[in-house]
Amino acid sequence: MVTGTNETAPKETTRGEHTQEESEDQTFEQLGLDARLVRALQKKGIEKPTPIQHVAIPLILEGKDVVARAKTGSGKTLAYLLPLLQKLFTSNGDRKKLAPNVFVLVPSRELCQQIYVEVKSLLELCRVQLKVVQLNSNMLATDLQAALVGPPDILISTPACVAKCLSNSILDTASINGSLETLVLDEADLLLSYGYENDIKALTPHIPRSCQCLLMSATSSADVDKLKKLILHNPFILTLPEVGNHKDEVIPKNVQQFWISCPANDKLLYILAMLKLELVQKKVLIFTNNIDTSFRLKLFLEKFGIKSAVLNAELPQNSRLHILEEFNAGLFDYLIATDISQSTDKVEAPKENIVGSQKRKYKKLKLDSEFGVVRGIDFKNVYTVINFEMPRSVAGYVHRIGRTGRAYNSGASISLVSSDEMDTFEEVQSFVGDNENNGSNTITEFPLLTKNAVESLRYRAEDVAKSVTKIAVRESRAQDLRNEILNSEKLKAHFETNPKDLDLLKHDKVLSKNAPPPHLRDVPDYLIDKTTKEARDMVKLTRDALGNNNRRRGSKRKSRKGGGDPLMAISTGVSKRPHKGFKKDGGSNGFKRDGGSNGRSCDRQKHKKTKAF
Numbered sequence: 001m002v003t004g005t006n007e008t009a010p011k012e013t014t015r016g017e018h019t020q021e022e023s024e025d026q027t028f029e030q031l032g033l034d035a036r037l038v039r040a041l042q043k044k045g046i047e048k049p050t051p052i053q054h055v056a057i058p059l060i061l062e063g064k065d066v067v068a069r070a071k072t073g074s075g076k077t078l079a080y081l082l083p084l085l086q087k088l089f090t091s092n093g094d095r096k097k098l099a100p101n102v103f104v105l106v107p108s109r110e111l112c113q114q115i116y117v118e119v120k121s122l123l124e125l126c127r128v129q130l131k132v133v134q135l136n137s138n139m140l141a142t143d144l145q146a147a148l149v150g151p152p153d154i155l156i157s158t159p160a161c162v163a164k165c166l167s168n169s170i171l172d173t174a175s176i177n178g179s180l181e182t183l184v185l186d187e188a189d190l191l192l193s194y195g196y197e198n199d200i201k202a203l204t205p206h207i208p209r210s211c212q213c214l215l216m217s218a219t220s221s222a223d224v225d226k227l228k229k230l231i232l233h234n235p236f237i238l239t240l241p242e243v244g245n246h247k248d249e250v251i252p253k254n255v256q257q258f259w260i261s262c263p264a265n266d267k268l269l270y271i272l273a274m275l276k277l278e279l280v281q282k283k284v285l286i287f288t289n290n291i292d293t294s295f296r297l298k299l300f301l302e303k304f305g306i307k308s309a310v311l312n313a314e315l316p317q318n319s320r321l322h323i324l325e326e327f328n329a330g331l332f333d334y335l336i337a338t339d340i341s342q343s344t345d346k347v348e349a350p351k352e353n354i355v356g357s358q359k360r361k362y363k364k365l366k367l368d369s370e371f372g373v374v375r376g377i378d379f380k381n382v383y384t385v386i387n388f389e390m391p392r393s394v395a396g397y398v399h400r401i402g403r404t405g406r407a408y409n410s411g412a413s414i415s416l417v418s419s420d421e422m423d424t425f426e427e428v429q430s431f432v433g434d435n436e437n438n439g440s441n442t443i444t445e446f447p448l449l450t451k452n453a454v455e456s457l458r459y460r461a462e463d464v465a466k467s468v469t470k471i472a473v474r475e476s477r478a479q480d481l482r483n484e485i486l487n488s489e490k491l492k493a494h495f496e497t498n499p500k501d502l503d504l505l506k507h508d509k510v511l512s513k514n515a516p517p518p519h520l521r522d523v524p525d526y527l528i529d530k531t532t533k534e535a536r537d538m539v540k541l542t543r544d545a546l547g548n549n550n551r552r553r554g555s556k557r558k559s560r561k562g563g564g565d566p567l568m569a570i571s572t573g574v575s576k577r578p579h580k581g582f583k584k585d586g587g588s589n590g591f592k593r594d595g596g597s598n599g600r601s602c603d604r605q606k607h608k609k610t611k612a613f
């Protein structure tokens, strides 16, 4: 159903139920996609369009301006890339090529790289030759000039870099006016808050009236509206039933949300128990609120033989990109990301460079830097997101847990909540759906960790935690930074010519000066209670059945929808053999803790029906 007609009353595309059923059966081919692109998607293991793709692809192919709001991980990137490439495939001969035909503008260099890789891989699979370049503001004017010779068909950049090219006459405004056919503003809700408003305004007068403009965003905000007014002409605003402002509409339903109440001092112990006893499914993305905490956690875990890498805004850009690449390729299972920059941390903002009038935005930028390292990043095959510390806002929570349960995959999030984080947690909880009728989006207590399991590791955990001193943390952080800067600078040139050698550069290296003591590597059998063993075995069985134990580069994505959900399997499996520590919850197939658990409780929770998972 399409309503609305003009600029002041933009076209709202809402899918009625009937239309939805019809379109959900449609294949990419039926949406009008080129056979080469359909084949390329098949080779990537992508078979059916996501809801946003169902609606956006035909509209974009028709040449309409589109504003698409869809929740995290819903496939917005392909929703615009596929039709955009198809248009380039079919119009190859007739295009004016004085400047790039397509601009894709995104808020961070990580996103530039992510989209660049996606476009290149689609082109390779389609065997179509188009010139694609990504620019960044650190490039010298001569390099920018060289990159734009041709000119390229597709330019992927941050707005700041395009503005730099305009002000240095590297990009000619008349040429843009003559050639630009499609402009995409991706992660539009971030572009203004990251301080790119003036950069976008510098480009706006040169966008030809005929240019198709697409604006993609995970949330709606005043900034998105501002951009819409600035750039788009009479756009179609996609409002799917599952997309919008309402809380149920921004949290992916395929992410099961759990929480654990624990004292702040015990957080290391709790996360150790979850990871060491293998009660969570890999890969695991762990969030902390500051960089020191991430190093403390890394050093602590590595004493127990659990290797992890850290990701934060302090690291050089090349390292960050490479860490993401390795994690996505499955070279390590645990990534500790810090997505909040603090005054004590050196890097305040994700934006690549802040100059001139943009400095005015710096204050705002600090506030928004919460999402700097991870917003919009497609972490591949992350099953579990752990909030080691609660994010500072509901929006932070939504974007963190949106790193799992992407597209048709399922996932889980577990928040460790201390008493001083309870206010934020309650805010989040009431946002995601704090009522009994809303079975799909509630945060329930994590049922697999018993008090016994936690206590069995207490002595070792506390002993090791004491050894991870502030000085050790500071030294490791400085050492890691030194290593990464060295790698980044020295090896950049080498890697450009020998990309395969990137594999040799490992980011989950042990940072402790002393090797982890062998006796801490394994948890002796006598320390693990029966309940925990059963839960662990079930997680392992499910993992093996899914074949996602050791995903490596090139391994095909597997859908974990429905029956592939390890927690689902646990609940079904264990329900047949009830055991001490868990009891069946009414008629549901979920479990809740009984009195024999670790005693964590929340009165509000007690009265609530535990979510079936």
Ligand SMILES: Nc1ncnc2c1ncn2[C@@H]1O[C@H](COP(=O)(O)OP(=O)(O)OP(=O)(O)O)[C@@H](O)[C@H]1O
Residues within 6 Å of the ligand: 045, 046, 047, 048, 049, 050, 053, 070, 071, 072, 073, 074, 075, 076, 077, 078, 217, 218, 375, 376, 377, 378, 380, 402, 406, 407, 408
């Ligand atoms: N039709 C599909 N079927 C299966 N997987 C898909 C499909 N479309 C996209 N994907 C995959 O889903 C993942 C998430 O897609 P994408 O990054 O485009 O999400 P997004 O909506 O941009 O999320 P965010 O708002 O967090 O940036 C990617 O790994 C992508 O390859």
